[in-house]
Amino acid sequence: MLMELLRKVATIHYPLRPPGAVPEDEFEDKCIRCRRCEEVCPYDSIKMAHGEWGLKMGTPYIYARDIPCYLCMKCPQVCPTGALQPITDKREVRMGVAKIDTTTCLPYGGILCRACYERCPIYREAIILKDELYPEVVPEKCVGCGICENVCPNDPPSIIVFSAHQPGGS
């Protein structure tokens, strides 16, 4: 519950931005709302903020529980303003960092589950299994794609990605 509330607050002020995004304040200045990243995204991961987001309207964001970023790395190449830096290696991406809520995470409660561990695109590096059982995030390796949050069988998810740009986020 607390995580869910935190996530809601975090997404309004610090939404998950597409890969390569510069820090939030700079991003708002640099993004010219051209929708190219939205149109090039083959998975429809990138959504567009509308009027209810205030001055952030027209900027791209990713809501990982719906559709996470699959790190195809197409969008950083098409950004005309450098709001998304043109990186090509998915390991360089720092969209956010996943955090595990150990009070609800199934293995910590005694139920076997490896959903996030097995789907993590930085396999066996960003999410490791402590004692072969308990998933743990390695913040230095985590790219913040949100696939773990997307596949978590719990509702609300026990693993949530927070934007790397919020204070204390990374």
Add this chain to the structure above:
Amino acid sequence: MTRFERFIYQHLHGLRRATQLLAVVFIFLVPLLNRWGVNDILGTFYSIRIGNLDIVDPALVLQTILLTKEIYFPLLLAGFIPLVITLFFGKVFCSWICPFNLLAEFAEKIRKKIRPSLVRLPHHNPKGHHYWLIYGSILTFVAVFGVPLISLISMPGLITGQVADWLYIGTIGFEILFVPAILIIEIFFAPRFWCKYACPVGATLALLRAKSTLRIKFDPPKCTYAQTRRLPCQEACPLNLNPMKAKDLYPYCFNCGECVNACRVEGQALNFTLQPVETLTAVQLGEKLVS
């Protein structure tokens, strides 16, 4: 005048409508093509990418420089194509492509039916400094408050962006209501105020006007107003300007060519010209003729 020129002058209206419709087809087609997996053309009228060629609205290049206080070279380069087009032809983006202008022209037709008294002939050309004052305030606001105002109120961008969102991911924001709101104000209170005074996108293009940029030339001796007492050019002007005072048409005129098209006088009293304003003759005479 060559036959080719005559042909162009007589069909300017049709050519312009065709271009505008193509632009509308374009803004619907691009998100759909991307939906179907063709990523060769991307973007909206904020910024378009064709193959590897970047085109960015010069107003947004300026805005980004004002906001970030630094120059990002690829962005500067992307503003080059609109800059060259505008240096040669003036604000033709506004009159020949911008989807908001198309909507506003139809709104103006409605306005002429239901509120004809708002504008009376002969039209007068507002002073240029009104235009620059409003544009200057917008730029100052952007620089001082650090708000990307030009992105937020760019009409071509707003419309094409919402169309892209709607066709590509199926969402549409309530900010699109800004467009009908402006149109309603234009119909009932201030005809064509947005394109004429407020739009920062058009104003940035107007800034790029050089001495020999395409302009309207008026040849007073050829004008038959004295005999016929008719002003087809002024009736045709979508911005309610007076082409017979060609000297102070700019920065307002966006070179749509409707007045040139409407002027059916033998040899054309109104012409497009690339010559600098200094070489124009008898402008003063023309002003006397009208007043």
